[in-house]
Amino acid sequence: MNNRTSVPRRRTFTFVRAGVAALCAGMLLVGVGLTTRTTAAAEPTKIGIVGAGKMGGTLAEFWAKAGHEVMISSRHPEELKAQAQAIGPKVHVGTAREAAAFGPVVLVAMPYGKWPEISDEIKSETVGKTVIDLTNPYPDRDGPMAEQARKETTGIADPKYLPGAHLVRAFNSIIYTDLRSKAHRAGEPVAVAVAGDDANAVSVTSQLVRDAGFEPVVVGPLSSAKLFDVDTPTYVKVMTAPELRKALGLPAK
Secondary structure, eight states: OOGGGGSOHHHHHHHHHHHHHHHHHHHHHHHTHHHHHHHSOOOOOEEEEEOOSHHHHHHHHHHHHTTOEEEEEOSSGGGGHHHHHHHOTTEEEEOHHHHHHHSSEEEEOSOGGGHHHHHHHHGGGOTTSEEEEOOOOOHHHHOHHHHHHHHHOHHHHGGGGSTTSEEEEESTTSOHHHHHHHTTOSSSOBEEEEEESOHHHHHHHHHHHHHTTOEEEEEESGGGGGGGSTTSTTTTOOOBHHHHHHHHTOOOO
């Protein structure tokens, strides 16, 4: 006997009614789906971090806790083993080239003056990848190349070091102490400005900003990073997303 024929009609009607209700609920979720999707955690991905200092190490910790697999790097990766073990099993160590080759996302978290040297090592590994750039030029530390970058602005100067990469500026306008203490804070999250030319790279970066415990504010193309470069009014200022949009002259959401 077919089991379906033995189901009472009233029960069948109940199942149908429940199915209609679920469908209606799903239709309602479609209306708010954008908000629901963008606040959900990203799919786990591999992120290579060029550097292992305060900024790079902290973001490695945040992203590993969010479920991503991360590689931190230095000239002497064996010296990073204790740091990686302290964060957890999802953190690996390697050279800058190995970090750049590790996955589809790369974070460049190093002193700005290292760009000419590091770009030779990693540029072949970053073509077509999302590269998040948080470096900042300080002439007193980084020399004449930083002075030139200040004149050009980072959104113009930095892509020259990684031709073919989908460069996104983010996390450069928050200092380490606030990165560490303000992540996932109660109430409205702290905003992180994001600028990039590739829509997918900006989307990936925005989700990783959320996974780190902050709220992304997409400012515009990569050239618009000049609005939150060093010495701008919003640089290293702790703001909510509405406050940052207002300060940058962006439309309110």
